[in-house]
Amino acid sequence: MxxxxxxxxxxxxxxxxxxxxxxxxxxxxxxxxxxxxxxxxxxxxxxxxxxxxxxxxxxxxxxxxxxxxxxxxxxxxxxAAGSPQRxxxxxxxxxxxxxxxxxxxxxxxxxxxxxxxxxxxxxxxxxxxxxxxxxxxxxxxxxxxxxxxxxxxxxxxxxxxxxxxxxxRPRLPGRSAPDAIRPGDTPVxxxxxxxxxxxxxxxxxxxxxxxxxxxxxxxxxxxxxxxxxxxxxxxxxxxxxxxxxxxxxxxxxxxxxxxxxxxxxxxxxxxxxxxxxxxxxxxxxxxxxxxxxxxxxxxxxxxxxxxxxxxxxxxxxxxxxxxxxxxxxxxxxxxxxxxxxxxxPLRGRAQxxxxxxxxxxxxxxxxxxxxxxxxxxxxxxxxxxxxxxxxxxxxxxxxxxxxxxxxxxxxxxxxxxxxxxxxxxxxxxxxxxxxxxxxxxxxxxxxxxxxxxxxxxxxxxxxxxxxxxxxxxxxxxxxxxxxxxxxGYSAYLHPIADGRLLGVGQEADTTGRTQGTQVSLFDVSAAPRRVGGYHLPGSSSAAEFEPHAFLYWPRTGLTVLPIASKYTDGKYTTGSEALVLKVSGTTVRRLGTVEHPKGDEGYPSPIRRSLIVGDTLWTVSDDGARATGITALDDRGWLAF
Structure with a gap:
């Protein structure tokens, strides 16, 4: 030893x-x-x-x-088996x-x-x-x-x-075999x-x-x-x-x-x-x-x-x-x-x-x-x-x-x-x-x-x-x-070219109360400055806590993040929507959204991931995948899973 x-x-x-x-x-x-x-x-x-x-x-x-x-x-x-094409x-x-x-x-x-x-x-x-x-x-x-x-x-x-x-599911008193949990049972x-x-x-x-x-x-x-x-x-x-x-x-x-x-x-x-x-x-x-x-x-x-x-x-x-x-x-x-x-452990005293x-x-x-x-x-x-x-x-x-x-x-x-x-x-x-x-x-x-x-x-x-x-x-x-x-705050930071950072998080008022998804563009080449951004009131995005849900395409500045919920008309609604933004210079502007149809249960499954192949943006949920053109956001097909 x-x-x-x-x-x-x-x-x-x-x-x-x-x-x-x-x-x-x-x-x-x-x-x-x-x-x-x-x-x-x-x-x-x-x-x-x-x-x-x-x-x-x-x-x-x-x-x-x-x-x-x-x-x-x-x-x-x-x-393309055996194909030399890239x-x-x-x-x-x-x-x-x-x-x-x-x-x-x-x-x-x-x-x-x-x-x-x-x-x-x-x-x-x-x-x-x-x-x-x-x-x-x-x-x-x-x-x-x-x-x-x-x-x-x-x-x-x-x-x-x-x-x-x-x-x-252990054997419980009075039961001959492992059984389902009943009210009053000890947690399984x-x-x-x-x-x-x-x-x-x-x-x-x-x-x-x-x-x-x-x-x-x-x-x-x-x-x-x-x-x-x-x-x-x-x-x-x-x-x-x-x-x-x-x-x-x-x-x-x-x-x-x-x-x-x-x-x-x-x-x-x-x-x-x-x-x-x-x-x-x-x-x-x-x-x-x-x-x-x-x-x-x-x-x-x-x-x-x-x-x-x-x-x-x-x-x-x-x-x-x-x-x-x-x-x-x-x-x-x-x-x-x-x-x-x-x-x-506290062991009886304040931590x-x-x-x-x-x-x-x-x-x-x-x-x-x-x-x-x-x-x-x-x-x-x-x-x-x-x-x-x-x-x-x-x-x-x-x-x-x-x-x-x-x-x-x-x-x-x-x-x-x-x-x-x-x-x-x-x-x-x-x-x-x-x-x-x-x-x-x-x-x-x-x-x-x-x-x-x-x-x-x-x-x-x-x-x-x-x-x-x-x-x-x-x-x-x-x-x-x-x-x-x-x-507000940024819960995820993503480096991009020319001394800039993208931050994904929430806007907030001066008391700290959150007010919806916010994408911030920071210039950190010298003293840090917020030079651009986009705010979607009353919304939240999985990209805040799951970086794999965030997509940034350097060649065009295309930025995609799923929107998990929105607060509209006095209530929260869940949907299947991906917010598509374009980052250029010191600006962040909205290009549009990609939506998935409702599934068999009558409501859409949240979009989980986005990816790009060639000139096509693919958004993926548990229900299926949608192909969308990356320039005009034109619909190119829905594949149901």
Whole structure:
């Protein structure tokens, strides 16, 4: 067993003080044998188990876990097999980093569009404007639970990642078999199930391999033909129900500790069942030499990274695991980071500002080989999403918000919160803070972040939207070089040419009350200025919280975002509409909208994604796809799914 002492630095709130302060230290342990892995996992879990099991809310059934959250090859086969012609110009998934494609509902390589809808994989010929193939993926809902799916594409191969939640229906008093929940029953616990399906698209879609696991899908990234899939699993330990008759909780606690002390290693180490073309199943688990664990008592869940090479048939997913939690994933092709933001228990006293902590685990990626864990660290505060992280010149930059417990306010009524941007470097198994700038948006929280080269753009909001510009060229002394205050906020920032940023969010009045979708155009080539924008009163857009729903086409400035709801005539209405804008110079103007027809249920399914192939804009919902000319927005056909 080889312990690695890991340290990082935490921040204060003084913008002008770059000196890092010591952060909470923790040790990450790597192992040489399985006996030590089991001993440490048992000890860590025993410290956390309670009279009702793990999680504090009741028994944890087998497989139960906590709920979670670009290479495009030429396509032969049905679409111009053997043709030397290049595919039409086409958009790609709106991913954070160019070197790391992200899973989505729709993918295109210009010759075909592959979409997921209503439990099916559909292949669309954009030239012929027709659905040419369908593959049933087992349905989006099942009697045991519901799931959703995401897609990656490489040449003639697709990888579909399906996440399902299965409900456990235990035997209840007076009933001879598991039954449906009845009024007054204890809430039924659930467990995740993740399926990775490899599909050959060279002709009619054919499943050529699969992987199933009881671990919950977190996220994935793809570079070339290689996908890295992050999953998370809780201990598979079953604890008896605490009887309704009085029983001292101390006795139940001791009973559960004994159960933990006798649990086998595979109660923590998830299984990955792989089936190849021949249908034979092989089970893989993480070798003990590829498991690590923080030694602070929090390492009870298992975070695993799987490697799937779409250029090869299904085989060993080469899992690497750490006994830790994980919610957010950031990758750039060379590195993969997984973070865990948490708030410590109050333990009978008020939570101090800054008690939130984000832990960061870094893995190095080399070709199609097994990811290599290289370092961990921690910083105060909570991340918003993956856009709060960025690696540049080998350094990790991230932005967090620290706050007090809910309801805690400063004397003037403002929330006790502020945001900080950190710079960390890797060395000797540690991610260590070497610079920071804090005190951003006091009394507010981060709404969006974008790192572009050596510059960070951070939006905070409570009543007014400050857009901060931070110079990171000297990583040891980050400096705020600009600040712009306007009403409303931007929840997503998208870089475009000539020192400009597009922001998608909400307009708001001076009290912070939102007033509808707002697209803002910022000039950040010097002091930040808002030079243009468009406001759609009383509306909201999924692009605020799902960047994959946002489309920007640099060649023409075409910008498309779905509109989820509008407030008209005194009530909210949901529809299936995509707002089409054109960004040019310092202006943002409305070109029009694309609408989908009502489905079988009598109402339209919301437009989820937009993409461009050649001179055609495609908008996709669960009900179908519409083709629209990108210049005149002329209707070119509706394909019902």
């Amino acid at each position: 080889a312990p690695l002492t890991l340290a990082a630095a935490c921040s204060g709130s003084d913008i002008s003080d770059p000196a890092p302060d010591p952060s909470p230290r923790f040790v990450l342990v790597s192992y040489d044998d399985c006996d030590q892995v089991l001993a440490d996992l048992r000890a860590a879990t025993e410290r956390q188990v309670g009279p009702y099991g793990l999680g504090g809310g009741g028994p944890v059934p087998p497989g139960a876990a906590e709920d979670g959250a670009r290479a495009q090859g030429a396509v032969p086969g049905a679409f 595919p039409p110009e086409h958009s790609r998934t709106n991913a954070h980093e160019a070197g790391a494609d992200e899973p989505d509902l729709v993918k295109t390589d210009g010759r075909r569009i592959v979409a997921l809808a209503r439990g099916e994989l559909l292949v669309i010929d954009p030239a012929g404007r027709k659905v040419v193939h369908r593959l049933d993926l087992g349905g989006r809902t099942t009697p045991d639970g519901a799931g959703d799916a995401r897609l990656l594409l490489s040449g003639d191969r697709a990888l579909v990642m399906t996440r399902q939640t299965h409900l456990h 616990p659930s467990s995740p199930r993740t399926t990775l399906t490899v599909i050959d698209l060279s002709g009619a879609p054919t499943v050529i391999g699969s992987l199933t696991t009881s671990a919950a899908y977190v996220d994935a990234r793809q570079t070339g033909s290689v996908a890295r899939v992050v999953v998370r699993s809780a201990p598979r330990i079953e604890f008896p129900d605490l009887p309704r008759t009085p029983q001292p909780e101390r006795e139940a606690l001791e009973r559960n500790r004994r159960i933990v002390r006798s649990a086998p290693l595979d109660a923590w180490r998830p299984a990955f069942e792989v089936r190849g073309r021949d249908g034979r199943a092989t089970t893989y688990r993480t070798p003990c030499g590829n498991i690590s664990r923080p030694r602070d008592g929090s390492g009870t869940s298992m975070l695993s990274i799987l490697t799937i090479d779409l250029a090869k048939d299904a085989g060993d997913p080469a899992p690497v695991s750490i006994a830790a939690e994980g919610q957010e994933v950031y990758g750039n092709g060379a590195s993969l980071y997984v973070t865990d933001s948490r708030v410590p 101090r500002p800054g008690s939130e902590t984000t832990r960061i685990h870094k893995f190095r990626l080399e070709g199609a080989g097994r990811p290599r864990y290289v370092a961990s660290g921690s910083v105060p505060g909570r991340l918003l999403n993956q856009y709060s992280m960025s690696e540049h010149d080998g350094r990790l930059r991230l932005a967090t918000t620290t706050s007090a417990s809910p309801g805690a306010r400063e004397p003037g009524g403002a929330w006790r919160s502020e945001s900080t941007v950190y710079v960390l470097v890797e060395g000797s198994g540690r991610l260590t803070v070497i610079g920071k700038v804090g005190g951003l948006g006091k009394g507010e929280r981060v709404y969006s972040v974008r790192f572009i080269g050596p510059t960070a753009y951070v939006v905070t909001f409570r009543q007014i939207d400050p857009l901060y510009v931070i110079d990171l060229r000297d990583p040891s002394r980050p400096t705020v070089t600009g600040e712009l205050k306007i009403t």
